[in-house]
Amino acid sequence: MTSQERVKCALRHEEPDQVPIYDSPWGATVNRWKKEGLSDSIPVEEYFGYELVLIGFDSTPRFPVKTLEKTDKFIIQTTSTGAINRNFRDYSTTPELIERPIKS
Numbered sequence: 001m002t003s004q005e006r007v008k009c010a011l012r013h014e015e016p017d018q019v020p021i022y023d024s025p026w027g028a029t030v031n032r033w034k035k036e037g038l039s040d041s042i043p044v045e046e047y048f049g050y051e052l053v054l055i056g057f058d059s060t061p062r063f064p065v066k067t068l069e070k071t072d073k074f075i076i077q078t079t080s081t082g083a084i085n086r087n088f089r090d091y092s093t094t095p096e097l098i099e100r101p102i103k104s
Contacts, residue, residue: 006020006051020052030044060080062080063082064078068084072089085098
């Protein structure tokens, strides 16, 4: 099967010859792979043979992002959704949600 046939088959709830391949590694992960020998000459998506493409769009209220605090290790920011998150300065992990914009 081609990638297109495989994805269409899976979307029809049929059984493709293999599960379509897709991943979304963190930037820090890709940087580590490059330090370990992954070539810059080929995109990660192509290297691993991803069969899906993520087409993102911003459906947030687009509140301004503001930095509230920076330490040597962390950064605390408001987000475009109005939440407050704490993240590592290199954005290498999922951020910790500190506060939601809507309280009940």
